[in-house]
Amino acid sequence: MKDSGTEERILEAAKEVFMMYGLYGARMQDIADKANINKALLHYYFRNKEKLFDAVFDGALSKYFEQMTIFGETSLPIEQRIYTYIDGMFEFLSEYPQMSMFIIKEISINPELFHQKVASMKIYKGPTLIPALMESMNKKEIPEIDPLVFLLNLHSLCTYPFLASPIFKTIVAKSKLEWKDENHLKIKHSVKEFVAFRLQKTLN
Amino acid sequence: MKDSGTEERILEAAKEVFMMYGLYGARMQDIADKANINKALLHYYFRNKEKLFDAVFDGALSKYFEQMTIFGETSLPIEQRIYTYIDGMFEFLSEYPQMSMFIIKEISINPELFHQKVASMKIYKGPTLIPALMESMNKKEIPEIDPLVFLLNLHSLCTYPFLASPIFKTIVAKSKLEWKDENHLKIKHSVKEFVAFRLQKTLN
DNA sequence: GTCTATAATTTGATAGAC
DNA sequence: GTCTATCAAATTATAGAC
Numbered sequence: 001m002k003d004s005g006t007e008e009r010i011l012e013a014a015k016e017v018f019m020m021y022g023l024y025g026a027r028m029q030d031i032a033d034k035a036n037i038n039k040a041l042l043h044y045y046f047r048n049k050e051k052l053f054d055a056v057f058d059g060a061l062s063k064y065f066e067q068m069t070i071f072g073e074t075s076l077p078i079e080q081r082i083y084t085y086i087d088g089m090f091e092f093l094s095e096y097p098q099m100s101m102f103i104i105k106e107i108s109i110n111p112e113l114f115h116q117k118v119a120s121m122k123i124y125k126g127p128t129l130i131p132a133l134m135e136s137m138n139k140k141e142i143p144e145i146d147p148l149v150f151l152l153n154l155h156s157l158c159t160y161p162f163l164a165s166p167i168f169k170t171i172v173a174k175s176k177l178e179w180k181d182e183n184h185l186k187i188k189h190s191v192k193e194f195v196a197f198r199l200q201k202t203l204n
Numbered sequence: 205m206k207d208s209g210t211e212e213r214i215l216e217a218a219k220e221v222f223m224m225y226g227l228y229g230a231r232m233q234d235i236a237d238k239a240n241i242n243k244a245l246l247h248y249y250f251r252n253k254e255k256l257f258d259a260v261f262d263g264a265l266s267k268y269f270e271q272m273t274i275f276g277e278t279s280l281p282i283e284q285r286i287y288t289y290i291d292g293m294f295e296f297l298s299e300y301p302q303m304s305m306f307i308i309k310e311i312s313i314n315p316e317l318f319h320q321k322v323a324s325m326k327i328y329k330g331p332t333l334i335p336a337l338m339e340s341m342n343k344k345e346i347p348e349i350d351p352l353v354f355l356l357n358l359h360s361l362c363t364y365p366f367l368a369s370p371i372f373k374t375i376v377a378k379s380k381l382e383w384k385d386e387n388h389l390k391i392k393h394s395v396k397e398f399v400a401f402r403l404q405k406t407l408n
Numbered sequence: 409g410t411c412t413a414t415a416a417t418t419t420g421a422t423a424g425a426c
Numbered sequence: 427g428t429c430t431a432t433c434a435a436a437t438t439a440t441a442g443a444c
Contacts, residue, residue: 118375153361166311244429244430248427
């Protein structure tokens with residue numbers, strides 16, 4: 001937690017609590033405690049709970065979408081661009097392991113909210129990956145694949161390990177194996193191998 | 205919702221509400237409404253909120269673990285057994301799309317609870333897949349792979365599509381594409397292709 | 409801006425009639 | 427077993443001093 005202005009400290013604390021418990025499960029008292037202030041100040045800065053939540057959710061959403069558009073240079077071969085994308089995803093998810101779950105969860109509770117938010121995002125035009133894949137297919141650089149299925153596979157392989165890490169560690173322990181942190185590197189590598197396989201490229 | 209005894213109706217309603225909002229976010233009133241009874245009856249049947257939650261969570265957990273142990277016959281080749289596993293996963297996740305998220309979420313809030321529950325499950329010895337993979341590697345039927353990474357990849361590819369479906373539909377709409385339900389079949393197929401690739405087998 | 413004290417509302421839980 | 431009415435506790439929100 002950054003040791004900055006009060007407003008930022010509140011947002012930081014609110015992020016933690018809302019991401020863990022959701023809009024309805026979160027408690028203003030918890031947020032105040034985490035920010036080392038009292039409840040009254042929360043209302044001074046953000047009028048009410050919903051407004052505070054909106055601030056957190058908006059921040060999460062734009063960070064998330066911002067990340068999803070980071071993609072290697074157009075001049076590079078498609079597989080290289082995707083490797084860059086994967087590296088970015090892993091970095092992002094390591095820093096904010098709860099964010100994708102938070103977004104998914106809140107959207108499933110209130111789909112309307114999301115539609116409005118995304119519709120109003122003029123910058124975001126959808127996954128950059130899709131048109132890039134299609135172009136490569138047209139140029140016969142890669143085999144014919146379903147771009148949506150590929151995109152979903154890719155996101156699955158990157159995102160789920162972070163989502164499931166609490167449950168997975170326990171399950172693994174049951175098999176008398178252990179979960180090492182360096183496994184994240186292995187997983188990332190396996191994702192790239194998957195991409196190379198799908199696009200019929202070789203990976204170093 | 206089954207039109208059965210009151211207790212069962214309560215459990216059904218509680219499952220829906222708890223899965224959506226979690227322990228702290230769920231409201232007893234909502235559960236009562238969904239079950240078409242009043243709050244007092246909830247307490248008559250399940251003393252308090254936590255006990256009701258436990259009943260729901262226990263049910264979810266055992267159903268989940270039960271599914272995770274369904275695996276093709278030992279006599280079959282390993283890839284066939286995994287294909288069976290995948291079919292089972294997709295069927296299960298179609299029926300209970302929210303369950304894995306629910307379990308993951310509640311565990312990340314209260315890891316202790318989970319450890320106890322899993323530790324007390326004497327039936328469950330960990331993923332059946334791991335020892336089976338190791339045996340096949342010993343017999344040189346499949347190449348050397350990291351069984352944990354493989355298991356995680358597999359779960360990622362199967363589970364995430366269901367988790368992310370609310371967000372994914374919106375994202376896809378942004379690219380002027382559309383999400384068809386038959387895509388689930390394509391996804392399942394792509395998972396099997398992934399398995400075949402990893403195990404160096406051919407898929408019909 | 410920040411605090412304490414308190415109001416207002418929501419929510420979990422109980423009492424008691426039927 | 428099921429309901430209405432009500433209590434007690436928790437939780438959001440506000441008032442007002444500093």
